[in-house]
Amino acid sequence: MNVLCVLEPRVSIGGGVRSTFNLVSQLAADQFSNNVAVFGFWRGATVPAISPRVTSIPATGVNPLSLRFIKEFKKAVDDVKPRIVHVMGLYTALLAILLRCVFGYRFKIIVTVRRTTDKIRYPVVGRILARFISRCIDHTIFLTEYQKAHYANSVKFAPRDATILPNIVVRRTVSAAECAATRHRLLNETGAQHLIVYVGRLVPTKRIDIFIEAVAEVRRNGLDVGGVIVGDGSVEHLKMLHAVTDRVGAGSLIHFTGFVNNPEFYVAAADCILFPTETEALPNILIESYALGRPVVVSPIPQLRELTSPERNCLMVQRHESGQYAQAVTRLLQNENLYETISAGARRTYAESYDPDRIARRYCDVYERVCRQ
16 A cells, blocks of 8 residues: 655654654555655754655655645655555645645545644634544544544544554664663763653753753752753753753753654663653653653643553652652652562553554554545
8 A cells, every 4th residue: 555644844853753754664564565655854854764665755845834845745645646645733634635625636634633732823713724624534543532532622623533543662672782881971971870861852841941950959859860851942942941950050960962863772771751741642752761661750741641550650740840750750769669660560551552563553454444435
């Protein structure tokens, strides 16, 4: 089956792009017999590794509203001749609908909704478009039940045919030598004995400022920890984060790596993952932590309550405050039995709920069912 996956171009590569690259690589594997292409990532961005079986078609700009992007989208359709156009977001879904209507293409449209947001820039227009899109697409994939309910209530996006399917996160092998080398380097960078790590985009809703404050508080409480922040963001937001680092006296404790192509090295090198986000759909960092058996401390937002079992595969704070996160990290690092329990529970969760081959097979089943409709 010919499948074209479509992204919106972005300068900053986040979990949505990484999970899409994981998906197309898995779909192109021998056991699934698909011809897969991915279009829409900006050609100037540093993108994750991808299977050589996948055809990569970059966009030449970063404006998905531009006529140039629409023309490049049409050319990708003409070149790939897909039976399925799998779009990652409602805007690209709208473009796929317009292309199909105007040019008479016969491909099926599947949309994966990546985000969970309470902010709609133009609420009235957004809800009208959401209803239109829900009637015109062939199938919708939500990442979680919470996300499905949220879009129905907040955006009025309630498609007639939908499936709940998580992101694909592949557990890449990190050798003991690679893990030790990465850990040694990061311990030197932070001057610490323990590493607390965050991986993801650096945007205000991820609350990296709280991460920094929590690391500083754990250090003041007597644990020799350093913080590693893996990801990139805008110049303005990075300036703000560095200002927070200076304000709490954590300049020597916090190391910013920028974007990396091997986030699993940093997860594997960590003692624990700290994820104080305010809003989320299905974070890759949570699944990556599960895959590598690294305990994670998470925020108490409803989205994460659906995805976690506190005290079994993670720790969840009661209140979204730096002191709460500091207490949870301290408890985790000082209690060996708790640490091992959560580490084992994380690995078990990944094996039971996020096995890449099983999830890829479910995606293929959706594609086949939609094509038969």
